[in-house]
Amino acid sequence: MRATVWGCRGSLAAPGPATVRYGGNTSCIEVRLEDGTLLVLDAGTGIRPLGAGTFADGPIHLLLTHFHLDHLEGLGFFAPFWRSDTELHIWGPPSPLHSLEERIARYLSPPLFPIELSDSPASLTFHDVPEQPWELGSARLTAAHVSHPGPTLGYRIEERGQVLAYLPDHEPALGMELSSLSPDWLSGYPVAESASVLFHDAQFTEDEYDDRVGWGHSSVEHAVTFARLAGVEQLILFHHDPMRSDRELERLGDRARELWTASGGRAPSPRLAYDGLSFALRDQSVAGDETMLLPI
Amino acid sequence: MEGRRPKNLVLILAREFASKLATAAFVCDEGGRLVYFNEPAEHIIGHTFAEAGELPLEEWSAQFGPRDSSGAPLELRDRPVGVALLERRPAHSVFRITGLNGRERDIAVTAFPLFAHTDELVGVVALFWEQPEA
Numbered sequence: 507m508r509a510t511v512w513g514c515r516g517s518l519a520a521p522g523p524a525t526v527r528y529g530g531n532t533s534c535i536e537v538r539l540e541d542g543t544l545l546v547l548d549a550g551t552g553i554r555p556l557g558a559g560t561f562a563d564g565p566i567h568l569l570l571t572h573f574h575l576d577h578l579e580g581l582g583f584f585a586p587f588w589r590s591d592t593e594l595h596i597w598g599p600p601s602p603l604h605s606l607e608e609r610i611a612r613y614l615s616p617p618l619f620p621i622e623l624s625d626s627p628a629s630l631t632f633h634d635v636p637e638q639p640w641e642l643g644s645a646r647l648t649a650a651h652v653s654h655p656g657p658t659l660g661y662r663i664e665e666r667g668q669v670l671a672y673l674p675d676h677e678p679a680l681g682m683e684l685s686s687l688s689p690d691w692l693s694g695y696p697v698a699e700s701a702s703v704l705f706h707d708a709q710f711t712e713d714e715y716d717d718r719v720g721w722g723h724s725s726v727e728h729a730v731t732f733a734r735l736a737g738v739e740q741l742i743l744f745h746h747d748p749m750r751s752d753r754e755l756e757r758l759g760d761r762a763r764e765l766w767t768a769s770g771g772r773a774p775s776p777r778l779a780y781d782g783l784s785f786a787l788r789d790q791s792v793a794g795d796e797t798m799l800l801p802i
Numbered sequence: 803m804e805g806r807r808p809k810n811l812v813l814i815l816a817r818e819f820a821s822k823l824a825t826a827a828f829v830c831d832e833g834g835r836l837v838y839f840n841e842p843a844e845h846i847i848g849h850t851f852a853e854a855g856e857l858p859l860e861e862w863s864a865q866f867g868p869r870d871s872s873g874a875p876l877e878l879r880d881r882p883v884g885v886a887l888l889e890r891r892p893a894h895s896v897f898r899i900t901g902l903n904g905r906e907r908d909i910a911v912t913a914f915p916l917f918a919h920t921d922e923l924v925g926v927v928a929l930f931w932e933q934p935e936a
Binding site: 680 | 806807808809810811812814815817818821822918919920922
């Protein structure tokens with residue numbers, strides 16, 4: 507599979523000269539499977555530039571982690587959403603009260619949006635994620651509820667022995683000492699276990715987190731500790747705080763690498779997500795035991 | 803994963819809730835397995851959770867020997883945790899137990915079921931209070 511980051515900012519889009527290096531678009535990752543199937547992780551503002559590209563025929567599977575606006579606000583600006591030849595499957599967390607379509611329509615309707623969700627000419631199909639793993643194209647997917655305010659999912663995508671895990675909004679350390687938890691009590695562990703690559707929330711510095719407990723996000727220390735507990739090969743720090751400049755983000759990345767090394771982590775060390783980061787997760791039978799991470 | 807399946811997020815959060823309470827609390831999974839009790843419960847149960855560990859329903863039921871005021875054993879269905887597990891509704895009652903340290907205590911128990919989805923029971927939380935000695 508090949509993954510491309512189109513948005514990695516958290517909470518609010520943050521364009522401007524201070525965020526040019528890492529980008530200002532909110533959460534969106536494109537995942538192209540080996541058989542050509544297109545998965546899109548979240549519909550933050552990053553989905554707009556993704557939609558401006560050329561799409562081959564075939565369904566698009568949009569996997570929503572939750573409905574906070576930074577993960578949904580781009581949907582109405584996704585060009586294929588307004589084409590009648592688009593087959594768009596939208597997956598999201600189930601609710602006992604309202605359908606997925608009803609919950610998305612709360613945003614895509616007046617007064618918050620000028621046009622109704624039902625006005626989209628695309629063929630839209632809404633799916634509550636199943637409790638058990640399921641297949642999409644050539645991949646096996648798993649979704650699990652994780653610690654974040656409101657129903658929120660993490661996704662695990664497995665294809666040919668490679669695993670991409672996506673936990674953009676996650677506070678596994680809520681009221682807990684992460685390092686003391688056994689894996690069965692660790693929110694998000696089934697999603698991230700032994701992943702080749704983990705995109706994980708690292709919105710806060712350690713000092714900031716102390717004043718933001720319960721906001722649903724991780725400090726850089728939590729992200730590193732979680733990734734180490736889960737046996738992740740490559741941690742990619744995601745959901746950057748909208749107030750964080752490029753220079754400040756680089757210091758956060760340095761801190762992550764320091765923590766990773768201090769905890770016995772081996773290469774590759776953690777890195778910061780940025781808009782445009784693209785890499786292939788190679789078939790192990792082709793790449794031997796080397797997991798290739800190839801930024802463009 | 804060390805042989806144990808991952809806990810449902812609701813159970814994880816219930817444990818976190820219980821761990822912060824000053825009231826004694828049990829957390830059981832959907833099969834009645836005791837997966838956590840907090841520090842205030844240690845006083846009543848007579849052991850720390852680290853010592854007791856997770857216990858299957860049959861085991862902790864047998865060890866606590868729940869019984870009514872006349873000493874007659876209480877079946878699972880007659881106890882709040884059993885009602886929450888079997889009938890999926892909250893329940894409250896007062897009965898006697900023997901702690902893991904062998905000490906008898908009268909306790910009041912309130913138990914309620916945890917649903918992750920409408921029909922998905924993932925466990926039970928039981929809060930309990932030691933009754934003053936008569």
